[in-house]
Amino acid sequence: MKPSHRRPIIAANWKMHMTPQESIEFLRPFLRHFTRELPLDTVICPPYISLPAATEVLSDVKQVGLGAQNMSAEPAGAFTGEISARMLKELNVEYVILGHSERRAIYGETDAEINRKLITALEVRFKPIFCIGETLEERDGGKVEEVLQRQLVHGLESIGPRRVTEVVIAYEPVWAIGTGRTATPEQAQETHAYIRSVLSEMYGEDTAQKIRIQYGGSVKPGNAAELLSQTDIDGALVGGASLEPGSFFEIIRNVAEAIPGESA
Ligand code: PEP
Numbered sequence: 001m002k003p004s005h006r007r008p009i010i011a012a013n014w015k016m017h018m019t020p021q022e023s024i025e026f027l028r029p030f031l032r033h034f035t036r037e038l039p040l041d042t043v044i045c046p047p048y049i050s051l052p053a054a055t056e057v058l059s060d061v062k063q064v065g066l067g068a069q070n071m072s073a074e075p076a077g078a079f080t081g082e083i084s085a086r087m088l089k090e091l092n093v094e095y096v097i098l099g100h101s102e103r104r105a106i107y108g109e110t111d112a113e114i115n116r117k118l119i120t121a122l123e124v125r126f127k128p129i130f131c132i133g134e135t136l137e138e139r140d141g142g143k144v145e146e147v148l149q150r151q152l153v154h155g156l157e158s159i160g161p162r163r164v165t166e167v168v169i170a171y172e173p174v175w176a177i178g179t180g181r182t183a184t185p186e187q188a189q190e191t192h193a194y195i196r197s198v199l200s201e202m203y204g205e206d207t208a209q210k211i212r213i214q215y216g217g218s219v220k221p222g223n224a225a226e227l228l229s230q231t232d233i234d235g236a237l238v239g240g241a242s243l244e245p246g247s248f249f250e251i252i253r254n255v256a257e258a259i260p261g262e263s264a
Contacts, residue, residue, distance in 0.1 A: 006212050008228060008259070009168055009235035010252050011043035011067060011129060012242030013097060013216075018046055020053035027057040027064075030245035034063045038256045040235075043067045043095050043129075044242075048083055055091045067095030067129065070103060073116035085124040096121050097129045097237075099155060101174045111154035118155060122163045129168045129214070129237065130155060132195070136175035145194055152198050161203045165210045170237040171195055176217025178239055185226050185233075188215050192232035221250035225258040 018026060023046050045067035046054050058064055072082040088096065098121065099114035114130070121128040132151040134144045148171075156164060171191060176182055183191070192213050200208035215227050216237030227233050236255070242248040 005210070006234045008040035008255060009043065009212055009214060010040060010224075010255060011095065011097075011168075011170075011214065011235070011237050012045060012248055013069060013100070013237055013239050014044070014046050014050075014242065015069070015102070015239060016047055017243055018050050020050045023050040023053050024057055026243075026245050027054060030249060031057070031061060031064065033245070033249040033253075034061075038063065038252065039259050040252065040256055041065060042252055045069050045095065045097055045129075051088070051091050051093065055093075059092075065094045066092060067097060068093050069097045069100070071096050071098075071117060071121065073113065073120045075120070085120050085126065088126075089124055093126070095127045095129055095168075097131065097170070099131045099151070101131060101133055101172060101177060105174070111151060114155050115157050115159075118159060118167065122159065122166060125166075127166050127168060129170050131170045131172050131216070131237070133170075133172040133174050133177075133217075139173065139175065144191065148191070148195060149198050152195065153202065156202065161207045164199075164203055165207060168212045168214060168235070169195060169199075170214040170216050172216035172237060178218070180218050182218040182220075182223055182227075183215070185223075185230050188227055189230035189232055192230065196232050219251065221247055221254055224251040225254040228255050229258055 043065045068088050072084050076084055098117045103109045118128050132148055134147040138147050173183055195213055196208050199211055212234040214235035214237045215233050219236040219238045220241045224236055
């Protein structure tokens with residue numbers, strides 16, 4: 001049975017999609033679906049350039065939070081093309097995705113850099129969505145646990161038990177991202193349980209039980225509720241299926257309806 005103190009969190013990672021105007025055109029119909037309070041957190045992470053438009057549309061909306069897809073670890077200065085935590089804060093951003101596998105693989109972000117970003121994000125009281133996950137080669141080579149343990153231990157270095165409960169871990173097997181190939185609920189649960197066991201070794205069982213762990217990788221309306229029914233799966237990070245308001249809300253509704261005592 002899933003502990004009810006971990007509130008489910010469904011986040012949309014729009015990646016490099018959605019201009020400011022397209023973001024407004026997404027959000028207006030999307031928000032109309034929220035006809036009553038739902039027992040979960042919903043987060044939209046648009047590209048930087050579309051954040052001001054999203055901030056405006058979401059200004060009086062309590063049920064949908066705003067996140068960025070990345071940020072600099074530096075507070076300010078000569079870092080051309082970078083965006084600071086303070087800039088995001090001014091736009092009412094609450095969440096920030098850090099260490100996404102595309103940032104690691106395409107832009108060469110290391111565990112150490114991601115750790116610095118996590119520390120900066122927690123200093124300004126963001127809720128970081130900290131992505132970890134193995135490649136297909138690493139899975140086939142029997143290295144899943146070794147990779148996840150390394151990413152967790154280095155990524156969370158010097159972050160203490162009080163602050164770590166603000167972090168949302170997103171387990172995203174790289175082979176399941178944008179491929180249509182989802183981990184089975186059992187496969188995902190097994191890995192989430194392993195992640196929680198590493199967190200328990202690092203912080204103790206009580207703290208590990210408080211940390212939300214999302215699954216990401218080809219989550220769709222048809223598989224979200226089953227994935228989230230697993231004991232250690234507390235949410236979803238959604239790419240492709242978050243780009244259309246109806247399909248993203250269907251994920252949210254299916255998950256909400258599967259929470260005992262709820263119907264959306
Ligand atoms: C992602 O990149 O965070 C993701 C989960 O993408 P998709 O849902 O498209 O697999």
